[in-house]
Amino acid sequence: MMDASVVPAVEVEDLTVAYTGSPVLWDLDLQVAPGxxxxxxxxxxxxxxxxxxxxxxxxEPVAGAVRIFGKPGxxxxxxxxxxxxxxxxEWDFPTDVLDVVTMGTYGRLGWFKRPGxxxxxxxxxxxxxxxxxxxxHRPIAQLSGGQQQRILLARALAQNAEIYLLDEPFQGVDAPxxxxxxxxxxxxxxxxxxxxxxxxxxxxVAEYFTHVALLNVRIIAAGPVSTTFTEDNLxxxxxxxxxxxxxxTARGD
Amino acid sequence: xxIFGDWTLRVVALGAGLLGAVSGFLGSFAVLRRQSLLGDALxxxxxxxxxxxxxxxxxxxxxxxxxxAAVTGWLGTLVVRLIVQRSRVPYDAALGLVLSVFFGLGLVxxxxxxxxxxxxxxxxxxxxxxxxxxxxxxxxxxxxAVAAVVLLVLMLAWKEMKVLTFDxxxxxxxxxPMARLDGLVTALLVVTIVLGLQTVGVVLMSAxxxxxxxxxxxxxxxxxxxxxxxxxIGVGAGVSGAVLSSIVPRLPxxxxxxxxxxxxxxxxxxxxxxxxxxxxxxxxxRLRGRPRQEPVLMxxxxxxxxxxxxxxxxxxxxxxxxxxxxxxxxxxxxxxLAERGLAASDDRGLWSPTELGRREAQRTLARLDLGDNR
Numbered sequence: 285m286m287d288a289s290v291v292p293a294v295e296v297e298d299l300t301v302a303y304t305g306s307p308v309l310w311d312l313d314l315q316v317a318p319g320x321x322x323x324x325x326x327x328x329x330x331x332x333x334x335x336x337x338x339x340x341x342x343x344e345p346v347a348g349a350v351r352i353f354g355k356p357g358x359x360x361x362x363x364x365x366x367x368x369x370x371x372x373x374e375w376d377f378p379t380d381v382l383d384v385v386t387m388g389t390y391g392r393l394g395w396f397k398r399p400g401x402x403x404x405x406x407x408x409x410x411x412x413x414x415x416x417x418x419x420x421h422r423p424i425a426q427l428s429g430g431q432q433q434r435i436l437l438a439r440a441l442a443q444n445a446e447i448y449l450l451d452e453p454f455q456g457v458d459a460p461x462x463x464x465x466x467x468x469x470x471x472x473x474x475x476x477x478x479x480x481x482x483x484x485x486x487x488x489v490a491e492y493f494t495h496v497a498l499l500n501v502r503i504i505a506a507g508p509v510s511t512t513f514t515e516d517n518l519x520x521x522x523x524x525x526x527x528x529x530x531x532x533t534a535r536g537d
Numbered sequence: 538x539x540i541f542g543d544w545t546l547r548v549v550a551l552g553a554g555l556l557g558a559v560s561g562f563l564g565s566f567a568v569l570r571r572q573s574l575l576g577d578a579l580x581x582x583x584x585x586x587x588x589x590x591x592x593x594x595x596x597x598x599x600x601x602x603x604x605x606a607a608v609t610g611w612l613g614t615l616v617v618r619l620i621v622q623r624s625r626v627p628y629d630a631a632l633g634l635v636l637s638v639f640f641g642l643g644l645v646x647x648x649x650x651x652x653x654x655x656x657x658x659x660x661x662x663x664x665x666x667x668x669x670x671x672x673x674x675x676x677x678x679x680x681x682a683v684a685a686v687v688l689l690v691l692m693l694a695w696k697e698m699k700v701l702t703f704d705x706x707x708x709x710x711x712x713x714p715m716a717r718l719d720g721l722v723t724a725l726l727v728v729t730i731v732l733g734l735q736t737v738g739v740v741l742m743s744a745x746x747x748x749x750x751x752x753x754x755x756x757x758x759x760x761x762x763x764x765x766x767x768x769x770i771g772v773g774a775g776v777s778g779a780v781l782s783s784i785v786p787r788l789p790x791x792x793x794x795x796x797x798x799x800x801x802x803x804x805x806x807x808x809x810x811x812x813x814x815x816x817x818x819x820x821x822x823r824l825r826g827r828p829r830q831e832p833v834l835m836x837x838x839x840x841x842x843x844x845x846x847x848x849x850x851x852x853x854x855x856x857x858x859x860x861x862x863x864x865x866x867x868x869x870x871x872x873x874l875a876e877r878g879l880a881a882s883d884d885r886g887l888w889s890p891t892e893l894g895r896r897e898a899q900r901t902l903a904r905l906d907l908g909d910n911r
Contacts, residue, residue: 337706361711366710374703378569390700391711399696
């Protein structure tokens with residue numbers, strides 16, 4: 285499936301994660317090649333967010349390993365940018381947009397150092413990329429859902445990371461936001477960055493991504509969209525109830 | 538002023554003020570992290586520690602008693618964490634469980650102690666509601682030291698505290714030591730609560746932690762100003778409570794401080810600009826007046842666009858009424874629009890938008906077009 289000489293950007297090996305005893309991810313293997321755009325697709329409760337968190341080292345696996353460019357995940361934390369689900373955050377927090385985006389530079393700053401003009405400049409450039417420059421000094425409590433999503437993306441861009449992990453960035457956003465995110469994903473691909481996205485909308489998988497990983501506690505299938513995103517694989521992933529969706533997706537191809 | 542010459546009052550006021558400052562600093566973060574109940578659980582969990590320390594040492598010496606309070610308070614947070622990790626009981630329920638079980642245990646122990654024949658136990662129950670008048674110079678020095686440590690942590694790790702509070706998982710993903718900082722903040726909170734037990738007591742200490750932050754959030758838009766305002770509110774309530782209770786005979790210090798704080802919270806919830814209930818009600822009223830006119834103005838504008846060569850072409854009220862949703866009183870809306878100079882009627886009772894009205898309608902259209910769905 286992948287050229288053996290290329291070191292995968294993300295390599296997951298025999299990963300098992302369990303919450304209060306029951307496994308959420310079961311003996312999972314996955315390789316993500318550098319510079320690809322991969323969608324992680326699966327039904328609710330399939331462990332998609334958990335997989336992202338395990339790659340980030342945010343959850344402790346029962347077994348298995350995660351390697352980033354061949355190194356253990358913990359050693360290279362700064363090289364991965366994480367975009368959490370916006371609904372998991374408390375947005376009634378007293379700060380403005382620019383301040384949140386500047387958080388993307390904190391990892392590089394190290395302890396005790398405060399962000400200065402150069403960090404602000406990085407944050408402003410990131411805001412520009414998601415077309416939110418005019419919102420820099422808006423309190424974050426006054427943002428719409430789509431705007432929240434875009435500033436979380438800008439925060440990740442400010443990290444200038446090699447790998448971007450996005451957890452459901454298209455969930456419940458408006459059309460301008462969806463376009464802005466897709467444009468950013470294109471820019472990242474052009475720059476040779478690796479992007480992994482937990483994705484819900486089966487109809488846009490082929491349009492937005494080069495690779496797909498079909499997940500349901502285990503990896504059902506993973507590889508290029510053209511060969512992997514098939515009706516048979518989708519049925520294996522979602523069970524029988526995907527019929528309508530799969531038919532539509534096949535027509536879309 | 539004469540009363541400030543009073544040595545005891547000075548010690549009490551200083552102690553209460555410092556306690557208010559630290560509570561404001563740490564409480565702001567607790568409030569933002571929705572951990573208000575943590576302070577509650579912690580302070581109630583301290584009671585059995587106080588009783589046990591007395592049972593073991595047989596004296597009311599401050600240090601062992603506070604150590605006992607800190608130990609069971611800390612134990613309380615550990616039990617909460619264990620419950621959340623090992624079971625499906627949610628965080629708030631776990632806090633409630635620990636709070637009531639530990640507090641109940643503390644009351645049982647206190648009752649047992651009070652039934653004992655020796656007189657040494659007299660006064661142990663002051664830890665329930667605090668006894669600020671008994672504050673010593675040494676207590677104030679310890680409080681000042683804690684306040685200094687808290688300030689130092691906030692200054693050195695400000696951005697880490699901000700990430701921890703807003704998005705802990707993201708902070709971890711950046712490689713920032715979130716778990717260690719969280720542990721440090723919780724430890725400082727335990728120390729603050731234990732110190733506060735002498736002043737305001739087990740029962741009221743949680744209000745001391747939550748109230749300054751909750752009030753300050755109403756008035757501020759930045760974390761820095763929120764924390765500063767919270768500390769100022771804490772100092773103000775602490776000092777004024779101490780002074781007030783020294784002027785008015787038999788007025789207890791701790792409850793007075795908490796009552797003042799509650800008053801500040803009440804005023805803040807009601808009156809603060811942007812977030813206050815009164816302000817929002819006023820704003821809502823203003824908005825309510827508007828959307829009932831806006832659709833009518835938009836229709837009027839749409840109708841006038843059909844007569845580009847005659848922008849002042851008049852339109853029947855009945856036409857506007859059929860175009861508008863049923864819940865809009867078209868005549869009232871037109872009158873209101875006329876008052877604002879946005880629409881005008883001619884001598885036949887036909888309506889058209891004014892130049893101002895056309896511009897207003899175009900602005901509304903532009904706003905909708907931007908997809909600015911605030």
